[in-house]
Amino acid sequence: MAKDLTWREAIDRVLGAAATPLHYRDITDRIIADRLRRNLGATPADTVGAQISASIKHDAASPYVRVAKGTYALMQTAAANPLSDIRQRASSVIASDESEEQYAIVTSFGMFWRRGAVQWVASPRLFGVQQLGATPVDFNKQLGIYLLYDGREVIYIGRTTDRPLGRRLFEHTFDRMATRWDRFSWFGLLPVSDSGRLGALPNAYDAAKMIPALEAILIEALEPRQNRKRGDDLSAVEFMQYEDPEIQKKKVRDSVEVALQKL
Template identity: 60%
Template sequence: VAAVAATAIKNEGDGCPFQRIGKGLFIWKAKAGITQQPPTPVEEPEQEDEVQYDIISSFGMFWRRNAIEWVSTPKILGMYQIGAQHVDFHKQLGIYLLYDGREVIYVGRATERPLGRRLYEHTADRLSSRWDRFSWFGLLPVSEAGDLGILPDSYLGPKIIPAVEAILIEALEPRQNRKRGDDLSAVEYIQKEDPEIQKKKVKQSLEAALGKWQP
């Protein structure tokens, strides 16, 4: 009992219903007429404001061209992490780059026509045979439900400069820059293959297997 009372005094302080009166001796405050002091409230540390990425809301690096089913409104699917709900970025607005391997061969913007449409056009224009990957930097905010928001009317000048710097660092990967762009540290999405691609692969495998058994 003494050990329990000692532990309670240590943990609860003045708010403990027991009081030590000697070595191994304790009294119950209520029985002795001692008013119990309410426990001192512990102040919670202030939560720091979450950093908001006001210019670049989302981006994807070196996404594969062959992971997309190319139709006039293709699905540009991405996930914040493996297993997370996917987001369709085909209506995203912003800047994109086309690569031949690791080399940037084209820089474009998606404004009047969204990202998905612009990329689709490059599968049939003069660049159609020259690119196999692309990166993109989006301006439309992404909600928790995975929906794209609306484009802000304007941006503050001091926020534009670090955003442009961040895009250049990510896109060009200069060797002397030891850190990523500040505005892009928490908004990268990884590519998710269009489910239609996998369906076609399964269908082709089945047809090939059946073809072997046909006389």
Template identity: 50%
Template structure:
């Protein structure tokens, strides 16, 4: 939805996470405007217009009521906040503290994911060579180590799945797990 809004010129942003901004605005509309809001939440981060709903609307309204009582600070019920798929190894300047820049969309600010923490996969083209985690050291540093260790000559692509949230300014930040969803 955010790509359509931006491509049609309905809204302009330099933010790093336009999808999160759209999600926040729609969630705020549902919370503050109640029945007057033109939106209905049909799933986590999934919305539709009220006049487009059919028999699914009864389920949607129940789910919306349930979600409105949850903290509005929610950005996602997933622990994965960002990811990169099949990045080319040779496009990164590998050093002890590499910069791994990526964008969510064409108009987004570049984000340095080298300081991200999470899970990564090393590939030889599309064949998985190694799966690792980077919790105590940043992702960029951990992957740099794989350029000089026993795996150094065995991979040319990588994917990563980040635990740190991306702010509107394009920075990474720690997030507390939502205890409401942990207890369910």
């Protein structure tokens, strides 16, 4: 079995084979698709972005060049094409000290997760994965805001502060909302580590980032028809829902019991 490449080796191979600059999420997708790494951790895209940003910031001989927000190429590619768009875009970005921040206001979010994919107990497991093959993260203790849906209609908006996300959603399985929702979305403030653990709530936030973050959340959650773009100022990572394995086990047990009853 082939040995995993290091993150830097995998990034170099993907960018070296690319005809154009790539966003760090696209780099991550290609690393996974080409099976350059099997051990992805919980936040592979963040890891790729952090590896490249750290190299550009701290390594005078960094092989990478940032050509747009979150988008990179190999320096040798830009140097080999002095008249190319890559070179022109890179020169303007190199002049700034812009850095990719893993966490701003909202760190992670999930859209239209299925109520039926969660085993509802007092402290339910709310599993999500950043990308296929990544380590699942349990967002049960996440803090932030959430929306409940009946189909695609938002019927309730709530917040999680003194009680975490999992507990608040569990309460809605037996309160006045119990029979009225089938999906939920959430936007969380606690950072997610590469090991899949949730971190601490920051002591303060940059006021200048608050308004763009709030606008981005509303656009992402409500999808108004007259907005021509998604919530582009939402620097958070979207996590896809990952069904609680206990649900599948329960389905198997139920199937066995039904089969035995028919004997």
